[in-house]
Amino acid sequence: MGVLTFQKETATAIPPAKMFKVFVLEADTAIPSIVPQAVKSVEIIEGNGGPGTIKKTTFAEVYKTKVEAVDKDNFKNSYSIIEAEPKLDVIEKISYEIEIVASPDGGSIIKSTSKYFPKGNSQINEEQVKTGAEKALGLFKAVEAYLLANPDAYN
Template sequence: MICDLKYIYIYIDNQICRGKLINSNLYKYTNTTSSPVPIQERAMVVFTYADEFTSPVSPARLFKALILDARNLIPKIIPSVVTSIEIVEGDGLSAGSIRKINFVEGSEVKCVKNLVEEVDEENFIYRYSMIEGEALILEKVGKISYEVKFEERAEGGSLNKMTSIYYTKGDVVLSQEEITAGKGKALAIYKIVEGYLLQNPHAYAN
């Protein structure tokens, strides 16, 4: 979390800025302006969380299964959770594409829409933002961005990193439960796909 008692980090004009508390109503953003900015004009508070997981599966296979062919594989192996993954705009892989993940009837969340920002097939990096879904979270945030990176391990397998950036509305602070709920779903899907790849060593091997 990039926040402490003396400073607050916010998102203004496409820049992450550090603000120093002057009094209960004013923050001074030393890296954007020399004039104090009224607290009500603050756009967003930024919180960053990072997780790392190791896997015996190679980065290339995980990237192909979880990112490149997700729309086909995930509904196939987890039909009790995900009914389909639709490409709403674009081709699903290029920047600006929108993927819609539809969950089974009765799920807490009916669907989630993700905006693709980058798919780097050479370095196994996927960047995207959630733009619809998880209603309780999106009531409090203006945007949630994710970066998923799959890296080779010297001893084999992969080191997989996921960074989540929450741009909250105003002074909203997200609870640990709200953060872990969304990450828990993603991790569950990740582990199921990993298990599938371990049981099918030839899948996505080429």
């Protein structure tokens, strides 16, 4: 099986600069403080937050991610999940590319692409991938609700 790719666009009333700040630049502290029931902690293991940085994110599971690129001027970010506990038995890594663009109403459109790289000839369970995407959307919606209810936060 080859690389499994998903693309998604999500609209929000939050402007691009604020979305990028919360979900990329200050995500390590912002997300755990906004939704501590979902994200317990984010810890930098190696690096300074820029490309090449390795982070340990603790949900109910633990993920190690590698920052691939951060483009502050164009609100783009890419990173990969390189380890997971429990282990990703059939997945070598998962890569994410995110771009936040302005929408005509003053909000944002988050364009995301996720790529699942199988180990060898492994089969990736698409239902599990969809379940993970639904969890991520739920996390996004919780942060969005917080930002809408607290317009002065993270300015």
